[in-house]
Amino acid sequence: MAAKLVCWSLIVVLNLYCLLRVSAAARVNNDDLRLLFDCPECPPMCPSLPRSFQCEPVMEPGVCSCCPQCARAEGDLCGLRTGRCAKGLSCRPLPGDPDPFRSLMDGKAICTPESLLW
Structure with a gap:
């Protein structure tokens, strides 16, 4: 179970990293990330x-x-x-x-x- 949690955590972190490294034309801003993660x-x-x-x-x-x-x-x-x-x-x-x-x-x-x- 702990290994699955670590694996999913790494997947989320890598996906965030990829989102933040997209080209300038498709740049994701902080408001988009807040919406994506359903932030209060x-x-x-x-x-x-x-x-x-x-x-x-x-x-x-x-x-x-x-x-x-x-x-x-x-x-x-x-x-x-x-x-x-x-x-x-x-x-x-x-x-x-x-x-x-x-x-x-x-x-x-x-x-x-x-x-x-x-």
Whole structure:
């Protein structure tokens, strides 16, 4: 069952990748993707990002994203559904992780400086 889920997830990701790589004449915009995935309406106003500290604003993860959020900082958990790491960081499973793909899918990887990648 888990293998089927991983296989279908890869198929969806590859199809999205192909949709986004089409020629400029047939470019798919974000509104088309939101319609394709039956996304809920975005709120009329997004919550403000915290002003107590500086952060790199990025869009929420996923096709249905509406609002900006702060990018993940060094040492934060990250993954496919949790948001991306800030510039200069890369989302990587821990060394020796028995299932690194699952860690990335479930948001249990760690934002690591790109200079420290193994």
